[in-house]
Amino acid sequence: MAIAAALILPLGVLFIISGVVVNFIQAIIFVLVRPISKNVYRRINKEVVELLWLQPVWLFEWWANIKVELYVDQKTYDVMGEEHALLISNHKSDIDWLVGWVLAQRAGCLGNALAIIKKLLSYIPVLGWSMWFSGYIILERCWTKDEHTLKAGFQDLKDFPRPFWLALFPEGTRFTQAKLEAAQDYAASAGLPVPKNVLIPRTKGFVMAVHQLRSFVPAIYNITVAIPKAEPTPTMLRMLRGRSSVVHVHIERHLMQDLPETGSDISQWCKDVFVAKDALLEQHHTIGAFADKEFHESGRTKKSLVVVLTLSCLIFYGAVKLLERFPFSWKEAAFCLVFFVIVVILMQILVLASQSECSMPLAKEPKRDRLQQSLLPK
Secondary structure, three states: OOOOHHHHHHHHHHHHHHHHHHHHHHHHHHHHOOOOOHHHHHHHHHHHHHHHHHHHHHHHHHHOOOEEEEEOOHHHHHHOOOOOEEEEEOOOOOOHHHHHHHHHHHHOOHHHEEEEEEHHHHHOOOHHHHHHHHOOEEEOOOHHHHHHHHHHHHHOOOOOOOOOEEEEOOOOOOOOHHHHHHHHHHHHHHOOOOOOOOOOOOOHHHHHHHHHHOOOOOEEEEEEEEOOOOOOOOOHHHHHOOOOOEEEEEEEEEEHHHOOOOHHHHHHHHHHHHHHHHHHHHHHHHHOOOOOOOEEOOOOOHHHHHHHHHHHHHHHHHHHHHHHHOOOOHHHHHHHHHHHHHHHHHHHHHHHHHOOHHHOOOOOHHHHHHHHHHHOOO
16 A cells, blocks of 8 residues: 655655644643643644644645535534534544544634544544644543543533534444444344444443533534545545545534433434434435535635645745755765655554545454444444
């Protein structure tokens, strides 16, 4: 899975150098500012971290020219970015998180976009560290440990100074054919609606989110992501290679106060939402669009382009001045070579961490039982 060095090196150098600077600033304000005022820390962090997160947005929108076509009613469209919201979505591709970032940037809340992620992702150099400093809720996928982590993470958002989005994928994993078959077998045996386009949601985390957030988060955005039949599924690797695609996003807003009160009823509400989401995706496969919502076409955000061009010029100018002042020796040249190798390795790690399981071979039959155990509700 080699990526052309002509692409990965300049992108990687820009991302790593600017990312290390962003992480350093985040660490400084985390130590010096956050103990004094968490809200001031969050306001500063929003502006700082967007300098890093806008770079993948630029790759998505400008380099790969991946188009996000939004289907949403006008009332919801007008309040996006103006209120706290819990986002629930199907998990279609390995860059669904980046689709969310693109939407958040268009709504003006990219730096306040949060998510519930697995612990492994927080170890990714630069990007994962920026998420940790930004307050992402990090889980170990062990409920005895994660229950406390979730409660603390949700309560920590109570005094968030600006509108935030918190993303949650109730399916718990990316959609693949093997996982769908396991979910279908379980649904058939349990007398549940048999899904065709989604997995059966694991609702324990969602129930806790509703219980903990409903006093200060007014809305849930039910997001459905679909790829038109004629378009290839976007992946991190395809994006880095500059290959275009189209993503359709359907958003339905629910008032948090309208959800049921009991845990079992909230769980059933989530399951019903995914049954409806499955039917919506089936309709989308037939007609190639979401017919029940208004289509909102928005162009590429210019802010990401400005940030990438500005950072590129600054780094290039700094490198030229450094070479003029300190001509390279052989040892220094060797150091730069090692640095470039590290950049390539880190970018490969980023691709591998985001790469969809859809690209992997399907699990063999003996592993089916284990797959079912890991996917299905407990």
